[in-house]
Amino acid sequence: PRTVPRAARAGTSRRAADELMQSPRLYATFLLWLLSELFEVLPEVGDPAKPKLVFFFDEAHLLFNDAPKALLDKVEQVVKLVRSKGVGVYFITQNPVDIPESVLAQLSNRVQHALRAYTPREQKAVRVAAETFRPNPAFSTEEAITQLAVGEALVSVLEDKGIPSMVGRTLVRPPSGKVGPISPEERRALIQTSPVAGQYDVVEDRESAYEVLTRRAQQKQEDGAAAERAAQAQKEAEAADKARRRDEPAVRRSTRATPVEAAITSMARSAANTLGRALVRGILGSLTRRGR
Template identity: 40%
Template structure:
């Protein structure tokens, strides 16, 4: 056998699978695509999470698109974080191109243009199905970690939640939480201290500043009702295709706190509500987090620890999470260690720092007698990537430089009219479009404060009346003559005294 035949057997044997699978493309040897040497991943291992990395313009987004399409074809729902705004084209079929046909001929796969069922979601001011969550759904621990609070401040948040639970004060949006904090250091200070202990004004002030930070990044749009039901992420259409939910985040890059808040809440909600299923035949839901560094850049140690814990545990719920970023080092090592599937597009070496990053990236992949990984990483073309996955027994497959298949859907954004039509035909849009502002802690405490103020005004008026009455009485008493003085100063008394004096004289 020549080198190419040995390599073909090496790849096909290494990527053999008994269960259902996704095909990424065909392996490359010495710069040439080896037809039918398919690189694929078993569906049952997609809950082991993954990474799609590579320099700008190397094809990361298209790899994400290919995976989303093929998952949908297999009846697996997908959630995509669309930071750059270039994934909406999944809702329309590819117009095709000669270069696509040429690529698929080299791979050994037929090309079939298709569109996929898409739902557009939003947590910002963009149009789409509105995703909201209440403050109560976060709970004191998760909210404190998101806000990066100290132990003392976390204790105060726990007291606030307990007070609201005990007094039936719903915490729905940020204005509810702010109102309770303000009440705890003003009108309700004595009441809360009597039940739960002293609350520091300095600490509540610090918590308020953290709440305002999230509020300014658009938290007022995210926190509230109607809360989004995560079960709406795991739907299929009438043809049995998984719904691809695209979260539109093009205006969120300068709001990392809001993005990380949403992501952590979503993962925590999915983990707490989805049933345990272990390693089943295919995942329940696959989530792709584009521009993943936005989650980690400003995350505190406590928040990173929470993310790491969820990543470890959530796979037992049948959830696969894929991080998409430029360099693997954008993802913390403890999280990176949990990722079973890795798709590494080209990295560019322009500086010594770049070369060091490439060296570190190459160490994430198994050794291969067919590739100099460091060198090949800089030479991969657009739409080519190193791939390593876990097989059905949980073992890493052979490293394969891969010619990636092309997306079956449009590799471009939808027009404004197409987006409008997609949203108008959405059942979920009308379910979540209405913002509900029912009576909650804000309104209840405002009423309570108003009654307190009214009572204080009545008491103040009463005291003022009593004061005026007392002053008036004193004035009357001062003008009323003393009986003895009255006798002494009477005319009869004076005349008598004068008569006595005359007789004496």
């Protein structure tokens, strides 16, 4: 079996069953949520001969004490519908009057142990318990409830076509057991005759969700670190290239003209001087002629 990491165990918060029973509202809400989830998830199976999953809710009076009517209606509805999903629900309590009549009417199989009636309230509880059974002409159900011995019970189950059977008085078989550990030979024989013999002989340590998530987180950190290193290397390369360009001496262009450029410049200067002198003579000559 896989061991849960210490960190996961430390972060897990669970409410023990005895603590849950001290909070009736929370207990009833949990029951309703559990049955509702099963009703939504499990497939429809109709009316199977045996339920695939059975829940036993002990101290059932804690579920219904001071419970609001809306919650009782919802519990009644879920208990009625969840049977078609192959789920059986048993409420265990010392007194049948602890269970609301609307919920009690949905319970098909009944097992009633002895009730002692010394007060008017207890006598009423005996009558209520007797009336929930289909009468048996062989005996009085109300009297039998007060006369049951240890290990005896009144039992009524569903017969064919969903009809409740007549109540019967029966002995409850005690569980078979042994005080002390079994021998290696007995253990080996039980393992070999088990319906799942051979299926769990090989230990398989599959990869857990914790390991998968841890590996993904580590891979993400490594990818992020690699990206940061690449960005830093590129930044350093750009800085080095910039510094290298700044330190290189600038190439100065020579201002001395070539012979061809000097000849062209001299010719242009001579032409400009000649044109300038001609313009001056023309202007002065025009002014002289006007003066005459």
